Amino acid sequence: xxxxxxxxxxxxxxxxxxxxxxxxxxxxxxxxxxxVLLHGAKLIVVDPREIELAKYANIYLQPRNGTDVAWxxxxxxxxxxxxxxxxxxxxxxxxGFETIIPIIEKFTPEKVEEITGIPREKLIEAARxxxxxxxxxxxxxxxxxxxxxxxxxxxxxxxxAMITGNVGKEFSGVNPLRGQNNVQxxxxxxxxxxxxxxxxxxxxxxxxxxxxxxxxxxxxxxxxLTVVEMMEAAIEGKVKAMYVVGENPLLTDPNIxxxxxxxxxxxxxxxxxxxxxxxxxxxxxxxxxxxxAEKEGTxxxxxxxxxxxxxxxxxxxxxxxxxxxxxxxxxxxxxxIRISSSKDVLDEIxxxxxSYRGITYERIKSGERIQWPCPDVNHPGTKYLHKDVFARGxxxxxxxxxxxxxxxxxxxxxxLLSTGRIMFHYHTxxxxxxxxxxxxxxxxxxxxxSDKDLKRLNVKDGEMVKVISRRGEIxxxxxxxxxxxxxxxxxxxxxxxxxxxxxxxxALDPISKIPEFKVAAVRxxxx
Amino acid sequence: MEVEITIDGxxxxxxxxENLLRVAKKxxxxxxxxxxxxxxxxxxxxxxxxxxxxNMRGLVPACATFVTDGMKVIANDEELxxxxxxxxxxxxxxxxxxxxxxxxxxxxxxQDLAYRFGLELKNRKxxxxxxxxxxxxxxxxxxxxxxxxxxxxxxxxxKACYEIQGKGVLSFAKRGMETYLVAGFGTWKDSECDxxxxxxxxxxxxxxxxxxxxxxxxAIDVEKKVETTCPYCGVGCQIELWxxxxxxVKVRGLDEKPNNGSLCVKGRFGFSFVHSEERLKxxxxxxxxxxxxIGWDEAIRIFVERIKEIKxxxxxxxxxxxxxxxxxxxxxxLLQKFTRVVLGTNNIDHCARL
Numbered sequence: 001x002x003x004x005x006x007x008x009x010x011x012x013x014x015x016x017x018x019x020x021x022x023x024x025x026x027x028x029x030x031x032x033x034x035x036v037l038l039h040g041a042k043l044i045v046v047d048p049r050e051i052e053l054a055k056y057a058n059i060y061l062q063p064r065n066g067t068d069v070a071w072x073x074x075x076x077x078x079x080x081x082x083x084x085x086x087x088x089x090x091x092x093x094x095x096g097f098e099t100i101i102p103i104i105e106k107f108t109p110e111k112v113e114e115i116t117g118i119p120r121e122k123l124i125e126a127a128r129x130x131x132x133x134x135x136x137x138x139x140x141x142x143x144x145x146x147x148x149x150x151x152x153x154x155x156x157x158x159x160x161a162m163i164t165g166n167v168g169k170e171f172s173g174v175n176p177l178r179g180q181n182n183v184q185x186x187x188x189x190x191x192x193x194x195x196x197x198x199x200x201x202x203x204x205x206x207x208x209x210x211x212x213x214x215x216x217x218x219x220x221x222x223x224x225l226t227v228v229e230m231m232e233a234a235i236e237g238k239v240k241a242m243y244v245v246g247e248n249p250l251l252t253d254p255n256i257x258x259x260x261x262x263x264x265x266x267x268x269x270x271x272x273x274x275x276x277x278x279x280x281x282x283x284x285x286x287x288x289x290x291x292x293a294e295k296e297g298t299x300x301x302x303x304x305x306x307x308x309x310x311x312x313x314x315x316x317x318x319x320x321x322x323x324x325x326x327x328x329x330x331x332x333x334x335x336x337i338r339i340s341s342s343k344d345v346l347d348e349i350x351x352x353x354x355s356y357r358g359i360t361y362e363r364i365k366s367g368e369r370i371q372w373p374c375p376d377v378n379h380p381g382t383k384y385l386h387k388d389v390f391a392r393g394x395x396x397x398x399x400x401x402x403x404x405x406x407x408x409x410x411x412x413x414x415x416l417l418s419t420g421r422i423m424f425h426y427h428t429x430x431x432x433x434x435x436x437x438x439x440x441x442x443x444x445x446x447x448x449x450s451d452k453d454l455k456r457l458n459v460k461d462g463e464m465v466k467v468i469s470r471r472g473e474i475x476x477x478x479x480x481x482x483x484x485x486x487x488x489x490x491x492x493x494x495x496x497x498x499x500x501x502x503x504x505x506x507a508l509d510p511i512s513k514i515p516e517f518k519v520a521a522v523r524x525x526x527x
Numbered sequence: 528m529e530v531e532i533t534i535d536g537x538x539x540x541x542x543x544x545e546n547l548l549r550v551a552k553k554x555x556x557x558x559x560x561x562x563x564x565x566x567x568x569x570x571x572x573x574x575x576x577x578x579x580x581x582n583m584r585g586l587v588p589a590c591a592t593f594v595t596d597g598m599k600v601i602a603n604d605e606e607l608x609x610x611x612x613x614x615x616x617x618x619x620x621x622x623x624x625x626x627x628x629x630x631x632x633x634x635x636x637x638q639d640l641a642y643r644f645g646l647e648l649k650n651r652k653x654x655x656x657x658x659x660x661x662x663x664x665x666x667x668x669x670x671x672x673x674x675x676x677x678x679x680x681x682x683x684x685x686k687a688c689y690e691i692q693g694k695g696v697l698s699f700a701k702r703g704m705e706t707y708l709v710a711g712f713g714t715w716k717d718s719e720c721d722x723x724x725x726x727x728x729x730x731x732x733x734x735x736x737x738x739x740x741x742x743x744x745x746a747i748d749v750e751k752k753v754e755t756t757c758p759y760c761g762v763g764c765q766i767e768l769w770x771x772x773x774x775x776v777k778v779r780g781l782d783e784k785p786n787n788g789s790l791c792v793k794g795r796f797g798f799s800f801v802h803s804e805e806r807l808k809x810x811x812x813x814x815x816x817x818x819x820x821i822g823w824d825e826a827i828r829i830f831v832e833r834i835k836e837i838k839x840x841x842x843x844x845x846x847x848x849x850x851x852x853x854x855x856x857x858x859x860x861l862l863q864k865f866t867r868v869v870l871g872t873n874n875i876d877h878c879a880r881l
Contacts, residue, residue, distance in 0.1 A: 005762065005785045026723065026791030027762045033693025056693070145880075178761035180852035182859070186877045189859040191850035193873050197860060202873050215868050220843065224873030227880065230847040239847045239874070241837045245862060246851030252881040268833045275805055285829055286818065288807030289854075292758035293768060293775060293798070297855025299756050301763025305785060307756040309855055312768045312775060316801070317808040320823070322851075322858040326865055328823075332831045335869045345857035369765075369784055423721060426759050426793060434800040437738070438793065440669040441722065514880040 001303045002173030002385040003137060004371065009035050011171040013133030017046040017068070018143020021053055023423040025141075025177050029053065032139070042133060044126045046071065047143060048418065049483045049490060059126050062485060063116035065416050066147055066405035066519040071123060072156035073402070074112030076104045076163055078127035085131070086165030093390070094162050096397040103399045115402060131164050135171035142179060142420070146517040148406045150509040155398040162395050168386035178302040180427070185300035188353065188372070193224030198353035214352055226513040227253065228506060234262035241268040245322060246289065250278035251428035254515040255471045255506035256499055272325060275430050278496050289322050290315035297323070297342040298364060304371045304382070306359045405519035406507035409487065413469060413521035416488040417503060425494040433494070445495035448481035449524070450488075459526050466525040467491065469503040475527065489522065530596035535603055541594050548576050548589035551602055558602050559611055559640055561731055562681035563590040566788065567690045570682050574614050575640070578602045612644045619646060620653035621660070621704065622732075623676035629733040633747035636731035637679060656704075663707045667716035670738055670796045671727055675707045678734035684708065684726035691789055696720045708734070722792040728780060737777060740799050744769070744776040754781060757794040758853060762786065764794050774802050834870070843871035850877040
């Protein structure tokens with residue numbers, strides 16, 4: 001997030017898209033609800049599903065899945081045509097504005113209506129509301145990024161923020177909501193194939209040298225493989241061994257039959273987890289790790305805030321913390337390692353990651369909860385990013401044209417499928433599905449289908465159906481839903497017994513390599 | 528703007544329009560209150576914080592009075608003490624004061640007030656009436672219980688649900704002494720309640736309490752409270768784990784950034800997995816279609832042997848590591864360093880995209 005969560009409450013206008021915030025980030029949703037209910041903010045919700053926050057919205061737009069670039073360009077079309085763009089901001093803070101104009105011109109409200117299904121009047125109204133707000137905040141999540149055009153979608157939102165001058169100030173910015181407790185931290189720490197800690201590019205010799213000098217060894221020069229590419233390489237026989245720490249690709253990755261084939265093709269699979277997950281069941285070696293309540297360290301949340309993790313008790317059931325396991329493996333591999341605690345590691349992070357330099361063990365211990373970048377120990381942390389100047393100097397506009405999703409419904413597979421989370425479960429359910437009260441709230445998988453489609457299929461609410469895609473099929477309960485539009489269905493991906501990712505498409509965004517979880521074509525059969 | 532006011536003869540500096548009750552509290556002047564809850568708008572219904580303000584008619588609730596320059600306040604005198612005690616006495620007559628087996632025994636705001644005002648049974652003017660009122664219990668939620676006989680009708684839950692959570696699930700039904708709290712149109716289970724538990728945290732008494740995870744636990748039974756970060760989504764809510772006999776028995780939202788005390792159903796009620804019998808209890812080695820329990824030393828040895836063998840045979844690029852969006856920064860940092868320095872590959876990723 002460029003802003004802080006607390007700033008959402010005081011934005012004048014929030015454009016929320018591709019995020020079912022009340023279910024995926026419930027406490028974030030409270031800031032948005034309070035902005036609307038108590039402080040009179042305008043809320044624009046753009047989402048293929050009529051989510052709970054649509055009820056709080058001043059205006060709700062329902063685009064077809066995977067048509068985001070079209071409606072975002074359309075909003076910019078209206079803003080430019082009506083002269084509502086922020087000329088001063090564009091002039092002073094950005095470059096390349098002229099490059100987007102030819103494309104924007106094509107996206108008339110009529111054309112956008114044709115592509116997205118959003119009525120032209122509604123698009124115009126939403127564009128006016130956003131452009132005339134004093135402080136506009138854009139909030140999005142995986143509904144924007146999990147497309148083959150995920151990068152394009154984000155660039156388009158950045159364009160929209162820049163033409164309205166809604167970035168680099170308090171309450172205004174571009175705010176992706178990160179899904180996992182420490183997905184921000186894992187990225188910051190360099191658990192990415194093309195980045196070293198602090199986003200130093202692996203393939204940048206100078207950046208690499210800094211780490212080589214610090215680590216005292218030469219580092220591999222070529223960028224590594226992303227998750228989905230690793231699976232591909234395993235099938236091709238290029239990757240022979242995998243060490244999986246606290247992840248469950250056999251439920252989270254797209255096209256599960258493909259992932260299963262990949263994991264089975266490995267010579268050696270090690271899984272380190274708290275539970276016998278679907279992935280662990282395929283492993284050659286399983287290492288039991290401790291839960292969050294048994295370890296010390298830090299998590300970095302979606303607003304870049306580094307937060308304390310403190311142990312309530314020692315590791316249970318003979319497990320060890322991941323830190324201890326990795327240290328043991330390191331020593332056994334014959335390496336020299338001078339680390340004995342999370343404090344030692346954080347000290348090193350302070351030295352090699354510039355944005356974490358001032359976020360020390362002592363400050364965290366004393367109760368500070370600091371947002372990076374924090375360049376030194378006296379720095380209070382950074383509430384919002386890009387004040388006065390962007391990281392690269394001027395904000396760059398990128399012209400983005402509309403590309404349809406990789407797989408669209410046809411006669412054989414007539415329904416649009418999207419997947420996501422529900423409030424009562426978390427990711428692959430390896431934790432929440434062991435909590436009896438949460439299981440009572442949401443005990444079994446379901447597919448949300450519109451009333452009209454249920455009637456057409458001659459299926460009753462609650463009846464079991466088969467959902468079939470080109471990758472595979474699952475059987476689960478049909479649930480009548482007012483949230484999905486006719487011709488589209490939604491399945492939560494938490495449930496191993498009917499894994500939504502058996503159906504999803506593993507087509508990737510060419511730059512971010514994110515899979516297109518939010519659009520796939522499926523068929524539904526009555527049993 | 529800074530102003531000066533006087534409370535009980537003491538000169539106090541405050542900000543203009545600051546809440547009088549809060550100013551008094553900050554300056555060590557005790558004014559009792561029950562319905563006041565810092566995170567919601569003042570309600571002014573319990574009448575316990577009534578004070579005398581010069582040039583204002585009658586008695587005014589401090590929680591709903593905003594300070595102005597030169598304000599002169601009497602917060603404590605004999606008359607106010609008597610009045611407050613009578614109000615409390617009336618509240619107690621409607622209250623099921625069966626403290627002996629109550630979840631909130633020892634951490635109940637009403638119990639604390641009754642103790643402070645010396646309202647043991649023999650000193651009360653008003654006879655207990657609570658058992659003559661219709662008892663409304665709602666056990667339908669999977670995570671919390673409601674008992675109308677303990678409710679003091681302070682509205683903290685109602686306002687917390689609307690003003691903090693933006694939900695507005697709770698409201699009052701009926702009037703007068705018969706007033707009772709209702710979720711949705713009747714029962715908690717059929718309401719739009721998200722089970723965030725904001726009402727549990729806001730309730731000053733034992734009217735809305737968590738259902739037990741393992742066994743009933745009172746705050747006074749808790750051996751240890753540990754401040755940490757919720758392990759579910761990317762919000763990073765600050766939580767306090769209440770630990771008894773080595774188990775997480777309750778969770779409170781901490782009044783810190785980013786969540787300011789709020790939590791969701793998972794962050795408040797979703798931690799029994801930590802103590803699940805399904806936790807892995809020892810390293811496991813595959814033998815055909817079965818797993819065999821092995822010791823840590825053997826597990827580490829096998830890891831090293833196999834990884835070294837594969838690295839030698841196929842090169843470092845034949846090894847891939849999945850780090851985790853769920854483990855700590857320190858663990859992830861160490862894991863990427865291990866992957867690059869020891870294994871010799873950049874094949875490290877995690878589920879940021881999934």
